[in-house]
Structures are given as C-alpha cells and as structure tokens.
Ligand SMILES: NC(=O)C1=CN([C@@H]2O[C@H](COP(=O)(O)OP(=O)(O)OC[C@H]3O[C@@H](n4cnc5c(N)ncnc54)[C@H](OP(=O)(O)O)[C@@H]3O)[C@@H](O)[C@H]2O)C=CC1
C-alpha cells in the first residue's frame with residue numbers, strides 16, 4: 039500500500055481518448071514496490087487499439103490547442119506547476135514506492151519535474167518568427183514556427199516524473215498534443231501527473247498516458263503517420279529500434295540514450311571537491327542515471343589519496359528502503375539490474391581489479407547492492423565499454439592528459455563527462471577535447487531546466503530543457519509573398 043494524503047492520485051485507469059479508461063480487454067498489469075517487491079497497484083494493460091484511439095483524440099484536441107495564445111497555454115501550465123508543488127509529498131511517495139529512490143531524492147525530482155513546466159510555459163511566449171531580407175524588391179520572406187502536431191513520449195523508470203515533464207512541457211507549451219507511454223515499473227507517477235494536469239484545466243486528450251504492452255503501444259506510436267514526433271529516453275538498444283520503426287513515416291526524433299560518463303580527476307584537483315562530485319554523480323539514484331559516472335580516471339599523483347577518501351565517503355552511505363529516514367541509497371530497479379552490476383564487477387575482478395569496499399549484494403536482500411569501490415580498472419574491462427547503471431565506482435589510473443582524453447573518448451557514447459582540476463587552461467582545453475554533449479567542470483551535478491541536456495554519438499539526438507528544447511516541438515514555415 040502507498041500512504042497518500044490525496045488518495046485520488048493513486049489511479050488504476052488511463053486518460054485515453056478524453057476519458058479515464060481501462061484496457062478494452064479488461065487486462066491489467068501489476069506495479070510492485072521496488073524496495074519490498076510487494077504489489078502496490080494494478081494499471082491497465084493497453085495495446086494497439088487504445089493507442090490508435092489516443093492518437094485520433096490527440097489529433098482533434100491539438101487543432102484547438104494550437105490556436106490558443108502562448109500566454110493562455112502558459113496559464114494552464116503554471117496552474118499545473120502549482121498543483122504539482124502542492125502535492126509534492128504524494129508524488130514523491132509514488133516515485134519512491136515504484137522506483138525505489140530515497141524520499142529526499144524523490145522530492146528533489148518533483149521539484150526538478152515542475153521546473154521544466156514553468157520554464158517552457160514562459161519559453162513558448164518567445165517562439166518568434168523572422169522577416170528575411172528578400173532577393174527581389176517585390177517579395178517578402180516570412181519565417182514562422184508552428185507546433186509539430188501530435189507527439190509521443192516513451193519514458194524510463196529512473197526519473198518517472200522529470201523525464202515526462204521534460205518532454206510534455208515543451209510539447210504542450212508549443213501547441214502540440216502528446217501521448218506518453220511510461221515505463222512498466224513506474225506508471226503511477228505518470229498517471230498522477232496527468233490527473234493534476236486535468237485539474238489544472240488542460241483540455242482533454244492533450245496529455246494522454248497509456249500503460250501496457252511496450253511493443254504494441256510503441257509499435258503503433260512509431261508506425262502511425264499522424265504522430266509527427268517521438269521523444270524517447272532509455273537504453274541505446276531500444277532507441278535504435280524505435281528510430282528504425284520511425285523511419286517509414288520520417289518522424290522528428292529526440293533520443294536521450296545510454297551514457298558511459300568519464301570523470302577525470304587531475305593531480306591538481308581539489309580533493310574534497312572531487313570526492314563530493316564523484317559521490318553526487320556516481321551514487322545519485324544508486325547509480326541509475328544516464329549521466330552517472332561510469333569510469334573514474336584518476337591521475338597517478340592523487341590516485342591513492344582519492345581512493346582512500348572515496349572509500350570513506352562510500353562507507354558512510356546508508357542503504358535501505360527509500361521511505362526510511364536517513365537512507366541515501368535505495369534498491370536497484372530489478373534483479374536484472376543486479377545481474378548487470380555483478381557481471382561488470384566479476385569481469386573486472388577476474389582481469390585483476392582490486393575491490394576496495396562493497397562488491398556484493400547488500401545483506402538487506404531483494405534488489406539492494408552494497409555501494410562499491412573497485413580500483414585498478416583497465417580499458418579491457420566491461421566498465422570501460424558498457425553502462426553499468428549501478429552503485430559501483432570504478433577507478434582507473436592515468437598519467438598524461440592526452441592519454442586520458444583518448445581513453446575518455448574511446449566509446450560509442452557521448453552524453454556527459456566531468457573533470458576536476460584547478461588549472462584554468464585544463465578547465466578550457468579538456469572540455470573542448472572531450473566528445474560529449476555535456477561536461478561538468480569541478481561539479482558532478484549538471485542537470486537543470488535552463489541548460490541543454492543531450493548527447494552526441496550513440497547517446498542520442500536533440501536537446502531537452504533550455505531555450506533550445508522547445509525547437510524540438512516546432513516546425514519552421516517559410517512563406518514567400520509576391521507583391522508584384
Ligand atoms: N538513458 C537512460 O536514462 C536510461 C537508460 N537505461 C539503460 O537501459 C538498460 C535497460 O533498462 P530498460 O528499462 O530495459 O530500458 P529500455 O530502454 O528498454 O526502457 C525504456 C522505455 O522504453 C520502453 N520500451 C522498451 N522496449 C520497447 C519497444 N520495443 N517499443 C517501445 N517501447 C519500448 C520501456 O517500456 P517497458 O518499461 O514497458 O518495457 C520504457 O518505457 C539499463 O540498465 C540502462 O543501462 C534505462 C533506463 C533509462
């Protein structure tokens with residue numbers, strides 16, 4: 039059971055086709071508490087038919103929505119923000135129950151999620167066109183921006199609120215309608231957000247949420263020509279598949295995919311700052327974010343000191359049920375996540391890595407893994423190549439700047455990277471040389487609504503948040519007026 043102040047936020051139906059509905063088949067799927075494994079709710083197991091119904095309803099609703107002014111759309115979005123803020127505690131409890139992250143982190147996520155809505159409500163007011171200099175005195179060249187139309191979002195479990203609002207807010211603000219398919223593990227937060235949007239006065243069918251069969255729902259969202267844009271956050275493997283499925287209808291795509299973030303700590307780094315940054319980047323959401331440090335490269339002069347300090351910080355973490363006071367590390371999302379962590383760790387230990395702390399399932403059992411530090415990692419190990427998505431700090435030693443930049447760039451991913459140095463020259467030159475969409479200098483936390491979030495290479499396409507994020511939901515229209 040989830041203890042909520044407002045029990046109306048625990049929903050067992052989906053806003054589809056303008057009504058809160060159950061699956062046409064009557065089938066449901068269970069949602070379990072990530073910490074206890076116990077069933078906490080049932081949500082509809084929807085599929086292709088309900089997705090088609092949602093797309094048709096979205097198309098109708100968007101026609102009226104796009105005609106409203108940006109200011110009037112913003113009013114509704116701001117009311118949604120107020121309702122999210124008023125219900126922070128309940129939303130945080132939903133996030134912690136279904137996703138497992140500690141309650142304090144979940145409250146932070148609610149705030150983060152709301153920040154995208156406030157931001158884009160205002161950003162839409164600045165969607166301006168331009169008048170270009172004509173090549174002929176009798177002509178006028180007008181460029182305007184128009185909403186893309188019906189959009190779809192497929193979202194992951196690690197940020198059940200923020201990954202939805204980062205897509206939904208710019209879409210609605212720009213005048214689009216959007217259909218969300220949340221992760222099977224975390225549908226309750228998505229449904230609660232949609233309920234609050236409805237209470238804020240958002241017209242029906244502009245934000246629809248469909249829970250159920252990923253392949254059927256995703257297949258229809260990709261295949262259907264009425265859907266003009268897909269925004270996805272999740273694994274590179276699934277992103278690749280969705281991209282291929284969208285090819286026949288040439289959809290606009292935003293993809294926020296896997297990362298393999300390097301952290302580079304130079305000899306001249308402020309040790310305290312580096313440890314704090316690594317802890318923030320590596321152990322946020324128990325290591326389950328796409329911008330989490332995956333490879334920690336430490337220069338030889340500071341290596342031993344950093345190992346010692348990091349182990350102390352990691353041993354001070356408190357593992358447990360995210361609902362309990364003082365817990366800083368919740369469970370991993372499922373048994374598969376634990377298996378991946380163990381695979382990477384065993385591979386490294388067999389190839390000569392040294393375990394400094396942790397390295398085993400946590401005595402609490404379930405999906406808990408002991409926060410771990412492992413040293414002497416090399417480029418031949420899985421940690422160097424694959425996203426671990428778990429609470430393991432993997433430490434590599436390096437000597438030269440050019441050597442570490444090559445190691446850091448030696449991956450198909452290019453999402454986030456971090457460096458720690460007090461040298462002003464390095465603070466400029468190393469980020470320039472790193473093939474990543476985002477680089478933190480002397481910080482392990484870089485995400486906010488103001489900055490463009492996104493990656494290069496196989497980490498994805500497009501940017502979310504920031505003044506650039508709304509462009510993903512707009513099309514440019516050029517009109518040539520002949521006055522002669
Ligand atoms: N970039 C990031 O933030 C994330 C990265 N990952 C990485 O991916 C790994 C696996 O996690 P996982 O949750 O399986 O990630 P996925 O990429 O498979 O899942 C993310 C979303 O995609 C949906 N999905 C999966 N398959 C399809 C499909 N064929 N068609 C349409 N939608 C689909 C999922 O639905 P459903 O849940 O119903 O299957 C979910 O909503 C993690 O270990 C991590 O490395 C995971 C999550 C977030």
Ligand SMILES: O=C(O)CCCC(=O)O
Pocket residue numbers: 196197201271272294326327328329485491
């Ligand atoms: O892991 C993710 O895809 C979510 C992004 C986290 C962030 O916004 O910092």
